[in-house]
Amino acid sequence: MTVDAKSPAMSLADMDAFLDRDFPQLNRDGRAYVVEAVGYGTSRMRMLYHERHLRPGGTISGPAMMGLADLAFYVAILGAIGPVALAVTTNLSINFLRKPGRRDLIADCRMLKLGKRLAVGEVLLFSDGEEEPSAHVTGTYSIPPRANG
Amino acid sequence: MTVDAKSPAMSLADMDAFLDRDFPQLNRDGRAYVVEAVGYGTSRMRMLYHERHLRPGGTISGPAMMGLADLAFYVAILGAIGPVALAVTTNLSINFLRKPGRRDLIADCRMLKLGKRLAVGEVLLFSDGEEEPSAHVTGTYSIPPRANG
Amino acid sequence: MTVDAKSPAMSLADMDAFLDRDFPQLNRDGRAYVVEAVGYGTSRMRMLYHERHLRPGGTISGPAMMGLADLAFYVAILGAIGPVALAVTTNLSINFLRKPGRRDLIADCRMLKLGKRLAVGEVLLFSDGEEEPSAHVTGTYSIPPRANG
Amino acid sequence: MTVDAKSPAMSLADMDAFLDRDFPQLNRDGRAYVVEAVGYGTSRMRMLYHERHLRPGGTISGPAMMGLADLAFYVAILGAIGPVALAVTTNLSINFLRKPGRRDLIADCRMLKLGKRLAVGEVLLFSDGEEEPSAHVTGTYSIPPRANG
Numbered sequence: 001m002t003v004d005a006k007s008p009a010m011s012l013a014d015m016d017a018f019l020d021r022d023f024p025q026l027n028r029d030g031r032a033y034v035v036e037a038v039g040y041g042t043s044r045m046r047m048l049y050h051e052r053h054l055r056p057g058g059t060i061s062g063p064a065m066m067g068l069a070d071l072a073f074y075v076a077i078l079g080a081i082g083p084v085a086l087a088v089t090t091n092l093s094i095n096f097l098r099k100p101g102r103r104d105l106i107a108d109c110r111m112l113k114l115g116k117r118l119a120v121g122e123v124l125l126f127s128d129g130e131e132e133p134s135a136h137v138t139g140t141y142s143i144p145p146r147a148n149g
Numbered sequence: 150m151t152v153d154a155k156s157p158a159m160s161l162a163d164m165d166a167f168l169d170r171d172f173p174q175l176n177r178d179g180r181a182y183v184v185e186a187v188g189y190g191t192s193r194m195r196m197l198y199h200e201r202h203l204r205p206g207g208t209i210s211g212p213a214m215m216g217l218a219d220l221a222f223y224v225a226i227l228g229a230i231g232p233v234a235l236a237v238t239t240n241l242s243i244n245f246l247r248k249p250g251r252r253d254l255i256a257d258c259r260m261l262k263l264g265k266r267l268a269v270g271e272v273l274l275f276s277d278g279e280e281e282p283s284a285h286v287t288g289t290y291s292i293p294p295r296a297n298g
Numbered sequence: 299m300t301v302d303a304k305s306p307a308m309s310l311a312d313m314d315a316f317l318d319r320d321f322p323q324l325n326r327d328g329r330a331y332v333v334e335a336v337g338y339g340t341s342r343m344r345m346l347y348h349e350r351h352l353r354p355g356g357t358i359s360g361p362a363m364m365g366l367a368d369l370a371f372y373v374a375i376l377g378a379i380g381p382v383a384l385a386v387t388t389n390l391s392i393n394f395l396r397k398p399g400r401r402d403l404i405a406d407c408r409m410l411k412l413g414k415r416l417a418v419g420e421v422l423l424f425s426d427g428e429e430e431p432s433a434h435v436t437g438t439y440s441i442p443p444r445a446n447g
Numbered sequence: 448m449t450v451d452a453k454s455p456a457m458s459l460a461d462m463d464a465f466l467d468r469d470f471p472q473l474n475r476d477g478r479a480y481v482v483e484a485v486g487y488g489t490s491r492m493r494m495l496y497h498e499r500h501l502r503p504g505g506t507i508s509g510p511a512m513m514g515l516a517d518l519a520f521y522v523a524i525l526g527a528i529g530p531v532a533l534a535v536t537t538n539l540s541i542n543f544l545r546k547p548g549r550r551d552l553i554a555d556c557r558m559l560k561l562g563k564r565l566a567v568g569e570v571l572l573f574s575d576g577e578e579e580p581s582a583h584v585t586g587t588y589s590i591p592p593r594a595n596g
Contacts, residue, residue, distance in 0.1 A: 061216070062215065062216070062219055062238055062241065063212035063213065063215050063216040063219070064212065066211065066212050066215050066241075067210070067211070067212040070211055070212070088245075089211055089245055090244065090245055090416060090418075090438070091242070091243065091244050091245070091389060091438065092211065092215075092241075092242070092243050092245075093240070093241070093242035093243070093391065093540055093585070094240065094241050094242070095239065095240050095559070095560075095567050095585060095587065096237075096238055096239055096240070096241075097559055097560040097567060098560070112542070112544055112571075112580055112583050113542075113544040113545070113579075117415060117440065118388060118440065120388075120542050120544060120583070122569070122583065124559075132560075133559055136559050136567070136569065136585065138540070138542060138583065138585060140388070140389065140438070140542065142415065142416065239565060239567075239587070240538060240587065242391055242436070242540065244410070244411075244418050244436060244438065246410055246411040246418060247411070261393070261395055261422075261431055261434050262393075262395040262396070262430075266564060266589065267537060267589065269393050269395060269434070269537075271420070271434065273410075281411075282410055285410050285418070285420065285436065287391070287393060287434065287436060289393065289537070289538065289587070291564065291565065359514070360513065360514070360517055360536055360539065361510035361511065361513050361514040361517070362510065364509065364510050364513050364539075365508070365509070365510040368509055368510070386543075387509055387543055388542065388543055389540070389541065389542050389543070390509065390513075390539075390540070390541050390543075391538070391539070391540035391541070392538065392539050392540070393537065393538050394535075394536055394537055394538070394539075
């Protein structure tokens with residue numbers, strides 16, 4: 001992907017500060033999400049293992065997995081276009097592949113298209129330490145018009 | 150749909166009792182979900198408006214919408230095959246159409262296919278009182294093998 | 299849906315003339331597609347049964363089903379905004395439900411959202427005379443900027 | 448992926464012979480599809496540029512792109528489980544990213560899950576020589592019960 005070849009529009013520290021300021025509810029019950037890497041159209045996020053993300057049987061719930069993926073897309077888009085515009089999720093499609101374990105969940109995200117109006121990407125979710133993905137997610141985002149866009 | 154023509158495998162009261170027993174966490178912080186109707190492969194669910202489902206700006210979050218849809222699919226499948234097997238979500242795909250308001254969210258679900266191994270359905274999500282849907286969701290469920298299946 | 303409440307932007311005769319002029323390849327090997335109804339954001343299309351749409355076993359092929367659904371979306375969008383802009387398909391997602399028979403295939407389409415930039419709709423595909431759908435399709439379309447948009 | 452670590456269940460020559468025998472219609476109007484690589488749950492397919500795959504404007508049509516992706520999934524599944532069972536497509540979801548050029552179209556496929564009952568994979572489609580994908584496709588396949596499965 002050429003999206004990997006450019007430098008990110010925000011550093012890891014900038015991203016942390018941005019999320020803490022604009023999305024304080026993400027970590028309001030204690031730190032839950034960690035930005036581990038951000039690039040131009042890429043991100044790696046970690047969701048710390050916590051009981052509130054579980055469903056019966058001890059599995060991390062589908063909505064919690066979706067929330068992590070959506071956040072990873074958001075960070076990857078910010079990594080490309082900077083903290084300017086508010087991308088709006090228009091579609092999320094999740095294939096659940098294997099039950100995640102009672103461990104942190106990792107989201108590896110890359111954008112496949114970063115257009116002026118639409119961004120499309122994919123996320124693979126992994127239980128920490130596993131090679132096989134727990135889920136595959138595709139996401140589509142509408143990019144609001146920008147003055148210099 | 151012929152799925153509407155058969156009688157439901159569980160009554161509304163049975164469904165409430167089943168969910169309260171097997172999914173106590175659904176309403177652990179106060180009643181959050183109400184089964185308003187259940188049929189053979191259909192359901193109507195209400196998610197009571199609550200701050201914990203919000204994201205910045207007061208909109209109900211995507212993961213909360215997905216959680217409601219997933220529950221509506223589950224109830225519709227139980228309404229057809231009864232409280233026997235545990236259906237496993239294999240795919241959820243959501244198109245976000247309009248921002249839901251600060252009101253209850255309604256899920257209208259109908260199954261499009263109820264096969265021996267796979268069930269496929271759709272949910273329309275509406276803000277209470279609105280005619281235009283907030284989101285459209287398709288879901289696929291794997292039905293475990295049954296002794297008499 | 300309020301999309302049903304408005305009058306269509308094009309009549310059935312106008313739509314036929316438009317498709318014949320702009321998409322002559324649709325019916326180049328003999329009439330294959332018939333617009334049976336068009337409304338504001340709705341359409342009903344028929345694909346005549348023909349051997350060239352088959353795959354081994356005599357079933358209508360997945361790509362032929364997708365092509366019919368894509369055309370139904372296109373007609374439904376034209377029925378709302380008129381023959382002005384060229385909508386671009388950005389996503390198609392198909393759930394195959396039951397094998398269609400050796401008969402005409404019917405597409406019933408309704409748009410769920412007709413925004414300035416994005417249109418989202420769904421199609422149910424039926425074998426002629428069947429009550430149960432052969433496939434369910436969701437589609438997303440990017441609407442190009444218009445002078446008066 | 449561990450799916451890459453195992454040896455394929457069919458050689459390239461076996462795959463060609465299998466497709467020629469069981470899907471003669473693929474290349475009935477002249478060679479159209481070439482299997483370039485097959486592995487355990489992976490495949491690389493080429494669709495030769497041909498006017499019959501075009502839509503107005505000279506772009507390769509969406510249904511032709513979907514047909515290529517579906518074939519790539521099929522070959523990747525055969526590469527893992529051999530020419531025994533007939534996998535049935537249950538879902539295809541395509542994100543169209545960039546218009547493909549007037550060139551061959553390449554499909555790079557990898558399966559993300561190869562379960563006993565369900566297989567899930569993804570395909571990236573590229574215009575020959577391009578680095579940026581023209582489309583991303585996810586597919587789900589139902590694997591029929593096997594005697595030794």
